[in-house]
Amino acid sequence: MAHWIEASPRGVYVRPADAWIDPSVPVDRALVTHGHADHARGGHSQVWATPETLAIMALRYGTEVGTSVAYGETISLGGVDATWVPAGHVLGSAQILLEHAGERIVVTGDYKRRADPTCAPFEPIPCDIFITEATFGLPVFRHPPIEQEIDKLLGALHASPDRCVLVGAYALGKAQRVIAEVRARGHHDPIYIHGAMERMCDLYRDFGIDLGELHSATAASADQLRGKIVVSPPSALNDRWSRRLPDPITAMASGWMRVRQRARQKNVELPLVISDHADWDELTATIREVAPSETWVTHGREEGLVHWCETHQMKARALALVGYEDEDEG
Amino acid sequence: MRAFSQLLDGLVYTRSRNAKLALIAAYMREAPDPDCGWALAALTGDLNIPAVKASAIRAIVEERVDPVLFAMSRDYVGDLAETVSLLWPKRIDQPAEIDDGSLTLSAVIDRLMKLGRAEAPGVLGEMLDHLDSSGRFALLKLATGGLRVGISARLAKTGFAQAFGIDVDQVEEVWHALSAPYGELFAWGQGGEKPDPRGTPFFRPFMLAHPLEDGEVDLADYAAEWKWDGIRVQIVGTGEQVRLYSRAGDDITATFPDVADACAGIHAVLDGELLVQGEAQGTAEHGGAAASFNALQQRLGRKTVSAKMLSEYPAFVRLYDILLDGDEDLRELGWSDRRTRLEAFATRLDPSRFDVSAVIDAADFAALGDIRLGSRDAAIEGVMLKRRDSPYVAGRRTGLWYKWKRDPLTVDCVMMYAQRGHGKRSSFYSDYTLGCWTGDPAAGGELLPVAKAYSGFTDEELKWLDSFVRNHTLNRFGPVREVEKTLVMEIAFDSVHDSRRHKSGVAMRFPRIARIRRDKPAEEADLIETLRAMIS
Numbered sequence: 001m002a003h004w005i006e007a008s009p010r011g012v013y014v015r016p017a018d019a020w021i022d023p024s025v026p027v028d029r030a031l032v033t034h035g036h037a038d039h040a041r042g043g044h045s046q047v048w049a050t051p052e053t054l055a056i057m058a059l060r061y062g063t064e065v066g067t068s069v070a071y072g073e074t075i076s077l078g079g080v081d082a083t084w085v086p087a088g089h090v091l092g093s094a095q096i097l098l099e100h101a102g103e104r105i106v107v108t109g110d111y112k113r114r115a116d117p118t119c120a121p122f123e124p125i126p127c128d129i130f131i132t133e134a135t136f137g138l139p140v141f142r143h144p145p146i147e148q149e150i151d152k153l154l155g156a157l158h159a160s161p162d163r164c165v166l167v168g169a170y171a172l173g174k175a176q177r178v179i180a181e182v183r184a185r186g187h188h189d190p191i192y193i194h195g196a197m198e199r200m201c202d203l204y205r206d207f208g209i210d211l212g213e214l215h216s217a218t219a220a221s222a223d224q225l226r227g228k229i230v231v232s233p234p235s236a237l238n239d240r241w242s243r244r245l246p247d248p249i250t251a252m253a254s255g256w257m258r259v260r261q262r263a264r265q266k267n268v269e270l271p272l273v274i275s276d277h278a279d280w281d282e283l284t285a286t287i288r289e290v291a292p293s294e295t296w297v298t299h300g301r302e303e304g305l306v307h308w309c310e311t312h313q314m315k316a317r318a319l320a321l322v323g324y325e326d327e328d329e330g
Numbered sequence: 331m332r333a334f335s336q337l338l339d340g341l342v343y344t345r346s347r348n349a350k351l352a353l354i355a356a357y358m359r360e361a362p363d364p365d366c367g368w369a370l371a372a373l374t375g376d377l378n379i380p381a382v383k384a385s386a387i388r389a390i391v392e393e394r395v396d397p398v399l400f401a402m403s404r405d406y407v408g409d410l411a412e413t414v415s416l417l418w419p420k421r422i423d424q425p426a427e428i429d430d431g432s433l434t435l436s437a438v439i440d441r442l443m444k445l446g447r448a449e450a451p452g453v454l455g456e457m458l459d460h461l462d463s464s465g466r467f468a469l470l471k472l473a474t475g476g477l478r479v480g481i482s483a484r485l486a487k488t489g490f491a492q493a494f495g496i497d498v499d500q501v502e503e504v505w506h507a508l509s510a511p512y513g514e515l516f517a518w519g520q521g522g523e524k525p526d527p528r529g530t531p532f533f534r535p536f537m538l539a540h541p542l543e544d545g546e547v548d549l550a551d552y553a554a555e556w557k558w559d560g561i562r563v564q565i566v567g568t569g570e571q572v573r574l575y576s577r578a579g580d581d582i583t584a585t586f587p588d589v590a591d592a593c594a595g596i597h598a599v600l601d602g603e604l605l606v607q608g609e610a611q612g613t614a615e616h617g618g619a620a621a622s623f624n625a626l627q628q629r630l631g632r633k634t635v636s637a638k639m640l641s642e643y644p645a646f647v648r649l650y651d652i653l654l655d656g657d658e659d660l661r662e663l664g665w666s667d668r669r670t671r672l673e674a675f676a677t678r679l680d681p682s683r684f685d686v687s688a689v690i691d692a693a694d695f696a697a698l699g700d701i702r703l704g705s706r707d708a709a710i711e712g713v714m715l716k717r718r719d720s721p722y723v724a725g726r727r728t729g730l731w732y733k734w735k736r737d738p739l740t741v742d743c744v745m746m747y748a749q750r751g752h753g754k755r756s757s758f759y760s761d762y763t764l765g766c767w768t769g770d771p772a773a774g775g776e777l778l779p780v781a782k783a784y785s786g787f788t789d790e791e792l793k794w795l796d797s798f799v800r801n802h803t804l805n806r807f808g809p810v811r812e813v814e815k816t817l818v819m820e821i822a823f824d825s826v827h828d829s830r831r832h833k834s835g836v837a838m839r840f841p842r843i844a845r846i847r848r849d850k851p852a853e854e855a856d857l858i859e860t861l862r863a864m865i866s
Binding site: 138139140141142238239240242243258259260261263264265267268269270271301303304307308311 | 344408412750752809
């Protein structure tokens, strides 16, 4: 089945189109699912992606040029029809549906099934081969409702008015989602952000995502930050940057926070289990819903999901793609 | 159960001691009786539930979860209880991920206490269905024994004391007379009578010493004794029972049955140093020799002791003081009067297991200084100075007891690796691994780690060290940074011992940073040989 597509450590290669999906090295033709650095690398000659993803790439790599493909739009390359369909992961994220020789293949990139005010929701597409991510491909990973986690954050904030809550969140996607969800819970105080995420938040706003009042944390005094939420990339949580903050409660928004030891290793006091990836229940439910003839599993805990498929009489195999999965991104 | 499981979660993630105390205190005030008492017992490690075996837990999980997925998950998470708490699939008719509130902590403990092995899996499985993942974690930790949330019994008691505005030493006084769920203790906290501990072998808080900084004392007012390097121990005998307590008030009777058996039947409370028989520290001249702290360490922390351990590392107690003789409380007497009573009492004890700490005969403070310097060869840590008229009071009281340690040994080491600290220091590289040379570096000598140190510097020095590490990093291994081997640090330490656990073959006691030697080239740091020559 599907002799026109092959998985290599550098990405998924679509032979008739001579194009790669999310290649990890510079190539001639790249079809990109979303803007995270491990999927959208710089240096390709030609890029096809959603307008949001192209804007994110331009922000990251400067003068990146590419062909903009809207959700639902189909392009034709060497006899392969490619359609970008919402994946619900971050702003502009897409699954790519490939159609050729009467076969339908879906490459999910990263995805989740939960509602997210900062991006379009995942749409299941019936297909023959479903190439799915498996970041949280073990049954220990079940993300709680996000309202519960946001309430934990706000509870800690209100319990310590002299401190600030410093939330570590990936600069693209997670940070904006946490801010938008905090707003949705009725918290409209200014939120202070690390310099590294200012331009990304501006980009989200340009695409119509309301993030409320944001200020630069770097420019604020310790007194201004008391009782406030500060958002920074995870790498700044316990680093020199955070020393200026008024006795911060260190929080981290990530699916990995479900495992106690992982949270402790990162010196996190307030773990927030908030993920932009599908959890175990979402992964398995999605495979049932899409009902492909074959499931290929990439980046993450592939063995678990492959085993599950096999015990449910579904054909599956693990792909050895390398270079994906930034832990901070979970 | 939810309040308790939230308390455990809070304790797992909280690093600051004060914040942990506040969490415990809040729970103790708010939890209903007797949940609060059971929780206190669980936190102090005084809750003994006939263990549900790990195999029983595995069995109930494998009834509901694919064994392969369970094994993969277990490998990933590491901890059995945590794995099960995370992946437990509730029965289809149960509400999703919430603690439905139907189980109280007391009900859970009550049920677990009476559980037979055959019914354990069924009951446990049913309980898991009513809890959220935090609740399941708490339940499984309770059922298998050992919460491991990183707090000591003392901290839990301090939290209780803080909740009700009681002095923690008062809590210690009555603690061992009570048992879970501590109804009398909570009644006292809420304004009732203080429980009466008489007739039970309970712990009394130790009297402790201040370091003697630069001052001088008059030996007419102060008596001097040797400072032994063992652990402080309190022996409490009621005539029927005998208990040994460590400095933190932990019951260590089971760890030292040789000592406990040798004083069975006594009716007194004694204070002394627990040591192992040997020759490493002191001589007959100092009132008797003892083995090094290293030897004693082989005996510490064991729940049961093998016959081999008992014969290879026989323990004894060097007595310092007597608090009670029969029912007579001697703590208000001066030290000299207690000393007389101690000497008289000690004649009744087995001399192979008990002796009385010698008083140093020195004409004046200067002469004592000379004697103290001479004690280095005998590997003695220093001397203690005790006011002759001092009553026995809990804790450190200024002016009564002093410890006058000998000056530390020092060695020049090279910084090899650095790691970030905890709490306030979590953004600083403040924990250092230090090495000495195996031989002349010009002739191919290499650095081997000899110590880890994370104290002794000022805040300014820490900032400097932190930027040194960041600017001189060679490699990163997870949280550890390997640095260029260029910075010499003078390390002060109390003593150094043979060690099979370290590649260098030596282990230091209390290493700390004495000076940063930016002036000294790394090649001129000390050899391991130099350190070996200081082994006591």
